[in-house]
Amino acid sequence: MSTVLSIGELARASGLSVSALRFYDKSGVLTPHVVDPRTGYRWYADRHVDAAVLVAAMRRVGMPVKEMASVLSGTDAHGLLDRHLGRLERGLDDARHELTRIHRLLDAPAARECTIVLRTTDLLTAFGSVRFAADADSQFPVLRGCLLETDHNVLRLVTTDRYRLAVGTVAVLEPPDEPISAVVPCTFLDDAAGLLGRHDTVTVVVGVDSVTLRCGAEQLTTRLVDGAFPDHRSLSPLDRGIEHTFSSADLRALLADAGDRVDLGVLESGEIVVGSPATERPARFHVQVNAGFLLEAVDALPGEQLTFQVGGPITPLAIRPRSVHTSDPASAYSLLMPLQPVALT
Numbered sequence: 001m002s003t004v005l006s007i008g009e010l011a012r013a014s015g016l017s018v019s020a021l022r023f024y025d026k027s028g029v030l031t032p033h034v035v036d037p038r039t040g041y042r043w044y045a046d047r048h049v050d051a052a053v054l055v056a057a058m059r060r061v062g063m064p065v066k067e068m069a070s071v072l073s074g075t076d077a078h079g080l081l082d083r084h085l086g087r088l089e090r091g092l093d094d095a096r097h098e099l100t101r102i103h104r105l106l107d108a109p110a111a112r113e114c115t116i117v118l119r120t121t122d123l124l125t126a127f128g129s130v131r132f133a134a135d136a137d138s139q140f141p142v143l144r145g146c147l148l149e150t151d152h153n154v155l156r157l158v159t160t161d162r163y164r165l166a167v168g169t170v171a172v173l174e175p176p177d178e179p180i181s182a183v184v185p186c187t188f189l190d191d192a193a194g195l196l197g198r199h200d201t202v203t204v205v206v207g208v209d210s211v212t213l214r215c216g217a218e219q220l221t222t223r224l225v226d227g228a229f230p231d232h233r234s235l236s237p238l239d240r241g242i243e244h245t246f247s248s249a250d251l252r253a254l255l256a257d258a259g260d261r262v263d264l265g266v267l268e269s270g271e272i273v274v275g276s277p278a279t280e281r282p283a284r285f286h287v288q289v290n291a292g293f294l295l296e297a298v299d300a301l302p303g304e305q306l307t308f309q310v311g312g313p314i315t316p317l318a319i320r321p322r323s324v325h326t327s328d329p330a331s332a333y334s335l336l337m338p339l340q341p342v343a344l345t
Contacts, residue, residue, distance in 0.1 A: 003046040004033065010044045014052030020059070021052070029069045030055055061088065093226070100209075100226050114206045116155060117174035120196040120215070125302070126157050126168030127189050129332060132296040134186045135161035142227040145183040148204070148211070150176055155204075158232050159186065164293050165232055165316075165335040166300065173201065180206050183225040192220050235335055241311035244272035245322050248306055251298050258291035261339055264310065264317065272308050285313045289336045294319075297334040314338055 011018045024030040025042060030051060032042040044052075051072055058068050063084055071077045127146065135143045138161065147158040155170040192213050196202055199215035212221040254274050255262060265273040265283035273283070287310050297319050298306060305322030320333035 005044045005046065005048070007032075007042045007044065010048060010052055013049050015056045016052055016059070024055060024065075024068075027065050027069075029065060029072065096226055114176040114178055114180050115174070116150065116172050116176050116180065116204050118155060118170050118172060118202055118204060120199050120202050122170045123155075123202060124193065124196055126155075126170045126332070129168040129300045129302065130157050130159045130166035131186060131190075132159075132300050133161060133164045133166035133334065134159040136186070140227065141185075141225045142183055142229050144186060145225040145229075146186050146189060147181070147183050147229045147232070148206075149181040150179050155180075158229070160230055160232065162230065163290070163337050164297070165230075165235060166297070167232065167236075167334070168332050176206075180204075182206050182211055183227070183229050184211050184222055185225060188220070188222040195220055235316060241309050241315075241318075242266055242270055242272065243307055243309045244270070245305050245307045246274070248298060248301075248304050251306065252295070255291060255295045255298065258295075260291060261288050262291040262294055263288050264308065266310060272310065287313055287315075287317055288339045289317055290339060293336050297336060301332070301334060 005013070007018055007021055010016075011021060014021075016024075021030065021042070025032055030048065033045040033048065034043045035041070036043070054072065055068055058071065061084070063071070063081075067080050067084065071080055130146065134146065138144050143161055145159075147156075149156050149158070150172065153172045153175050155172050157168045157170070159166050188211075195213065195215055195218055198218075201215070203214040205212040205214060209224050210221055211224060212219055251274065263275050264287040265275060266285050266287070267273060267283050294317075301319060301321055303321035307320055307322050309318040309320070316335040316337055318333055318335055
């Protein structure tokens with residue numbers, strides 16, 4: 001037998017106030033079981049408790065009233081909830097951007113700009129060496145962006161999709177008064193190629209929430225990308241590990257027919273052999289990486305000789321031009337995360 005609840009009893013059971021229950025009745029979301037025609041007093045069935053609890057939960061996350069009724073009726077309930085979550089996430093992104101901007105304004109009340117001057121060819125070359133490691137389809141804006149940061153008289157460009165990381169460097173002609181660290185969309189630097197190609201030098205102006213590239217009377221501006229960029233410094237290949245140098249041309253030939261993954265066998269002699277997971281040679285250990293990622297890194301790095309550096313089967317593979325030393329903080333390099341090993345046959 002169904003239990004009849006007063007409006008006060010339903011309020012206590014659901015966490016909704018009496019006035020809220022009256023509102024959801026008038027809105028067509030939660031209609032009472034019966035209304036006394038003389039007093040207007042609302043009575044509810046015990047089945048209303050679960051519905052009222054759902055309404056209270058949707059109310060806490062700001063669900064629109066019209067959509068509440070559809071959820072309770074079972075009309076695309078999960079789809080409505082997912083779309084509302086998407087709205088909340090976009091609103092959170094907007095709020096995060098504004099709060100980040102407020103922090104910057106508090107830290108730099110005078111909205112002071114920092115500028116550096118670079119050779120345009122150096123900037124284009126450095127960006128070309130790191131562009132491949134950004135993820136154009138990532139839901140996280142920083143993974144679609146390029147970190148610009150100064151280190152003494154060097155501008156470092158960094159991109160990552162969390163499976164690989166690429167670092168390029170540019171000598172700074174005129175260093176900034178204060179260190180710079182900003183993330184810009186990779187598409188902004190893509191679009192700037194034409195502008196940079198028409199000039200010898202570029203002035204990079206980093207403001208509170210924007211970056212501007214100035215070449216003579218021409219300029220391009222973009223907003224900074226919000227979010228914390230992954231800590232690339234902790235992955236910097238400063239420990240020498242095991243190193244071996246390859247010809248870029250030989251590497252491309254070896255990788256041309258590779259499958260989805262390529263195997264790096266580290267021999268007892270310290271030699272690193274590039275092959276496939278089926279390669280049978282006595283080795284201290286093997287490192288397996290994505291073959292396509294490795295080929296992109298080889299193509300992006302300059303120089304005819306590339307040095308591979310590995311520290312173990314589950315540590316990142318570092319690749320850098322032969323002439324660049326890992327002890328140099330301005331070194332350019334790429335890192336590839338190792339794949340889960342497969343059995344070698």
